[in-house]
Amino acid sequence: MTTTLTQTETRPAPTANGSGAFNGHPPGNGDGGRRGPFSNPALIQRYKLGVWVGVGGIVMFFAALTSAMVVRSGLSNDWQPFDVPWILFLSTAVLLVSSFTLEGARRRMIAADWSGVRLWVNGTAALGLVFLACQLLGWQALSARGLFLASNPANSFYYVLTAGHGLHLLGGLLSLGYVWLRVRAPQRWATREAVIEAAALYWHFMDVLWIYILGLLVFWR
Amino acid sequence: MTEVELSPEVSEYTEVHRHPEPKGFIAKWIFSVDHKVIGIQYLLLALVAAFVGMGLSLLVRLRLVWPERSFGILGDLFPVGAPDGVMTPEFYLAMLTMHGTIMVFMVLTTAPQGGFGNYFLPIQIGAADMAFPRLNMLSFWTTFVSFSFLIAAFFVEGGAPMAGWTGYPPLSAVPEAAVQGIGQDLWVVSIAFFCIASLLAALNFIVTTLDLRAKGLTMMRLPLTVWTWFVTAILGLLAFGVLLAAGVLLLMDRNMGTSFFVPGGLVVSDKAIDHSGGSPILWQHLFWFFGHPEVYIAILPGMGVTSHLLATFARKQVYGYKAMVYAIAAIGILGFVVWGHHMFVSGMSPYSAFVFSVLTMCIGVPSAIKTFNWIGTLWGGQIRFTSPMLYSIGFVSLFVSGGLSGIFLGQPTIDLYFHDTYFVVAHFHLIMGVAAIFGMFAGVAFWFPKMFGRWMDEGLGKIHFWCTFIGVYAIFGPMHYLGMLPHPRRYAEFTGVDYLQTGSAGELHYFITIAAMFTITAQFLFLFNFVKSIFAGKPCTEANPWEATTLEWAIPSPPPHDNFGGKVPHIYRGSYDFSLPGAKRDFAMQCNKDEAVYGSAAGGD
Ligand code: HEM
Ligand SMILES: [Cu+2]
Numbered sequence: 001m002t003t004t005l006t007q008t009e010t011r012p013a014p015t016a017n018g019s020g021a022f023n024g025h026p027p028g029n030g031d032g033g034r035r036g037p038f039s040n041p042a043l044i045q046r047y048k049l050g051v052w053v054g055v056g057g058i059v060m061f062f063a064a065l066t067s068a069m070v071v072r073s074g075l076s077n078d079w080q081p082f083d084v085p086w087i088l089f090l091s092t093a094v095l096l097v098s099s100f101t102l103e104g105a106r107r108r109m110i111a112a113d114w115s116g117v118r119l120w121v122n123g124t125a126a127l128g129l130v131f132l133a134c135q136l137l138g139w140q141a142l143s144a145r146g147l148f149l150a151s152n153p154a155n156s157f158y159y160v161l162t163a164g165h166g167l168h169l170l171g172g173l174l175s176l177g178y179v180w181l182r183v184r185a186p187q188r189w190a191t192r193e194a195v196i197e198a199a200a201l202y203w204h205f206m207d208v209l210w211i212y213i214l215g216l217l218v219f220w221r
Numbered sequence: 222m223t224e225v226e227l228s229p230e231v232s233e234y235t236e237v238h239r240h241p242e243p244k245g246f247i248a249k250w251i252f253s254v255d256h257k258v259i260g261i262q263y264l265l266l267a268l269v270a271a272f273v274g275m276g277l278s279l280l281v282r283l284r285l286v287w288p289e290r291s292f293g294i295l296g297d298l299f300p301v302g303a304p305d306g307v308m309t310p311e312f313y314l315a316m317l318t319m320h321g322t323i324m325v326f327m328v329l330t331t332a333p334q335g336g337f338g339n340y341f342l343p344i345q346i347g348a349a350d351m352a353f354p355r356l357n358m359l360s361f362w363t364t365f366v367s368f369s370f371l372i373a374a375f376f377v378e379g380g381a382p383m384a385g386w387t388g389y390p391p392l393s394a395v396p397e398a399a400v401q402g403i404g405q406d407l408w409v410v411s412i413a414f415f416c417i418a419s420l421l422a423a424l425n426f427i428v429t430t431l432d433l434r435a436k437g438l439t440m441m442r443l444p445l446t447v448w449t450w451f452v453t454a455i456l457g458l459l460a461f462g463v464l465l466a467a468g469v470l471l472l473m474d475r476n477m478g479t480s481f482f483v484p485g486g487l488v489v490s491d492k493a494i495d496h497s498g499g500s501p502i503l504w505q506h507l508f509w510f511f512g513h514p515e516v517y518i519a520i521l522p523g524m525g526v527t528s529h530l531l532a533t534f535a536r537k538q539v540y541g542y543k544a545m546v547y548a549i550a551a552i553g554i555l556g557f558v559v560w561g562h563h564m565f566v567s568g569m570s571p572y573s574a575f576v577f578s579v580l581t582m583c584i585g586v587p588s589a590i591k592t593f594n595w596i597g598t599l600w601g602g603q604i605r606f607t608s609p610m611l612y613s614i615g616f617v618s619l620f621v622s623g624g625l626s627g628i629f630l631g632q633p634t635i636d637l638y639f640h641d642t643y644f645v646v647a648h649f650h651l652i653m654g655v656a657a658i659f660g661m662f663a664g665v666a667f668w669f670p671k672m673f674g675r676w677m678d679e680g681l682g683k684i685h686f687w688c689t690f691i692g693v694y695a696i697f698g699p700m701h702y703l704g705m706l707p708h709p710r711r712y713a714e715f716t717g718v719d720y721l722q723t724g725s726a727g728e729l730h731y732f733i734t735i736a737a738m739f740t741i742t743a744q745f746l747f748l749f750n751f752v753k754s755i756f757a758g759k760p761c762t763e764a765n766p767w768e769a770t771t772l773e774w775a776i777p778s779p780p781p782h783d784n785f786g787g788k789v790p791h792i793y794r795g796s797y798d799f800s801l802p803g804a805k806r807d808f809a810m811q812c813n814k815d816e817a818v819y820g821s822a823a824g825g826d
């Protein structure tokens with residue numbers, strides 16, 4: 001699909017859909033646009049690169065919160081350790097399972113079975129919602145013990161970290177919604193595979209991030 | 222779709238997919254996804270912010286030398302802050318805070334990166350747009366929301382925040398301490414939005430640079446402008462998340478009763494504050510972990526523009542291109558490990574201070590490499606003293622002047638004395654404030670014909686350059702001396718302080734205020750020149766009026782939609798091939814094949 005032309009040659013009329021990738025890089029195709037039913041590896045690469053870079057930024061955000069937590073816990077004697085609500089382990093399990101269901105969607109995508117993709121994406125989103133509900137129950141369990149945001153710095157960090165992760169996961173849910181829209185009429189969207197791959201990468205990162213946060217809450221007391 | 226005339230400079234190209242032009246005013250100019258329009262939006266936002274920030278600095282200077290004087294109009298605008306037109310000390314602090322915040326975030330962080338970077342990075346790498354155009358639009362509008370929140374802080378009850386652009390707690394964290402109203406809250410929210418916008422933008426810049434380069438454009442052939450935008454984006458990606466986290470915690474301390482940054486036992490205005498155990502120093506660490514990279518976020522694009530222009534107008538290759546790239550990268554990396562030099566007086570262990578000091582000195586090395594290479598680029602060149610060139614040379618001068626004082630401040634023992642004095646004010650204004658702004662002036666003057674298809678007035682530009690150049694030295698030069706007295710910064714008045722009454726401190730302050738008024742007036746020359754030239758400047762029909770080498774000069778002025786009209790040039794050489802021996806002209810564009818450069822027979826390298 002790539003046409004290389006020199007100025008001296010006569011130029012053929014541009015191809016109607018002359019999208020091309022050279023060096024594996026489509027030059028400046030913007031958001032992709034509509035480009036026939038073929039998958040576009042360059043676009044997938046670009047979207048995934050975007051997620052990886054975004055992961056860098058998010059990591060710094062949570063690294064900052066972590067260092068604040070470590071410093072704050074060592075500062076004064078008002079730090080009161082507490083046991084995290086048991087429901088967090090349930091939510092962890094739910095989130096892990098959701099990563100597998102999203103992999104199911106990817107597998108259907110490779111088989112070009114778009115209704116299958118939609119099914120698995122719906123399932124993943126549902127599990128994501130269950131996870132968020134569990135997190136809310138966790139907050140409730142904590143406040144039932146009389147531990148509120150401002151009760152104690154240990155609690156403050158608990159709420160901040162879980163809320164921060166929850167908001168990022170909400171972003172993941174939105175991206176699943178976007179995937180859902182893109183695979184409703186799959187022929188039309190060259191971005192569909194790229195969006196799925198990117199959303200999956202982000203979703204798995206949410207798992208890893210959550211496990212890290214849980215570890216922090218459980219072990220840094 | 223109109224066919225785009227391709228410049229004869231382009232030896233070979235690749236046909237790619239084209240995008241339809243947007244239709245209608247809103248899609249074209251307001252919620253545009255076109256990187257060029259977004260670039261101009263950023264530039265305009267920065268222009269407005271710069272004039273607001275400048276007005277505030279004038280108030281600050283006026284209050285310093287005429288503390289009792291009444292300025293009638295202020296009384297009408299700010300009945301609380303300036304009753305009967307006389308500025309209260311609180312009002313002084315508020316104006317100072319807003320000045321710093323607007324200048325650092327809304328001017329120095331937007332125009333060089335969001336403005337010029339957005340407009341020219343895709344073109345210089347041969348892309349039709351950024352990697353994620355809609356994300357790009359989102360970045361700009363989030364920045365706009367951030368700016369609106371900041372401006373709103375002037376008008377809420379209790380007035381604008383007073384905690385300085387660094388927002389140090391407990392002043393910023395305890396509502397009872399300074400601003401009773403929501404001014405400080407708006408400040409934090411504004412910064413948070415700004416962080417989000419900058420993170421999204423950084424992501425876009427990084428992916429674009431890595432993924433959308435034209436065929437043949439290897440990393441080591443990138444224009445130095447692109448290198449600096451790229452490294453700036455990496456710094457932004459790693460720094461703004463930290464500030465965002467700090468901002469969230471600060472907002473909770475203010476409004477939700479947490480104690481991250483507020484220590485226990487605090488009594489404010491005879492009132493015990495209900496907080497315990499937090500640490501203001503924790504904020505300082507988080508803030509400066511962001512803050513030091515931030516100063517390089519502000520200056521790096523200016524360095525890129527300067528390197529680019531010095532080569533172009535000296536008709537020479539950039540001296541030591543590779544060294545320049547490594548220096549940019551080294552500055553980027555080292556920039557993350559020196560934040561402690563802002564906190565030498567915070568009671569840190571002398572061992573940490575020593576480490577931070579040594580690392581800080583290390584940053585001087587790549588900075589010096591860059592300076593030497595700029596001078597090496599100028600050395601023996603056939604210099605064309607156009608107005609963009611003058612601004613670039615001004616940049617080098619200011620960078621050196623400001624950098625030298627940095628070396629002193631980087632010594633903990635000296636900094637104990639200089640910290641929070643006018644010496645620091647002089648240092649960072651020369652190096653960050655004014656040098657970066659000279660980079661922007663250079664960028665505007667250089668790229669104006671490309672962006673608008675018209676010329677700015679050269680004569681006016683030169684007058685503006687000399688007035689500003691002399692003006693800023695007149696303002697900030699004497700501040701070094703004031704700092705040595707030492708005159709503390711962030712004080713609304715110096716009357717009643719004995720050692721500041723003797724000698725020339727008072728007269729110097731008058732002199733500085735007069736110089737500031739002069740310099741500020743001169744900026745209206747620039748504004749006039751800019752606005753007039755957009756509508757009535759001499760038309761520039763050439764694609765490459767400066768005889769420059771990079772890709773933006775191979776397309777019409779102003780560039781068409783999609784930049785290259787679906788025909789992306791191939792790249793054959795580095796970005797600064799000036800005065801090649803044996804070549805037909807004294808420059809070779811990046812898209813010129815050797816045959817085009819040397820004539821078909823010769824070839825070679
Ligand atoms: C040779 C390189 C540099 C060295 C050794 C250096 C050193 C320092 C030190 C030690 C301070 C803290 C002074 C104090 O608060 O007591 C400082 C402040 C500052 N520097 Fe630099 N600096 C250098 C370059 C730069 C550059 C390139 C910029 C910006 C583009 C910059 C911007 C600032 C700013 C904005 C502040 C003051 C922040 C504030 O307190 O409000 N510096 N510098
Ligand atoms: Cu610094």
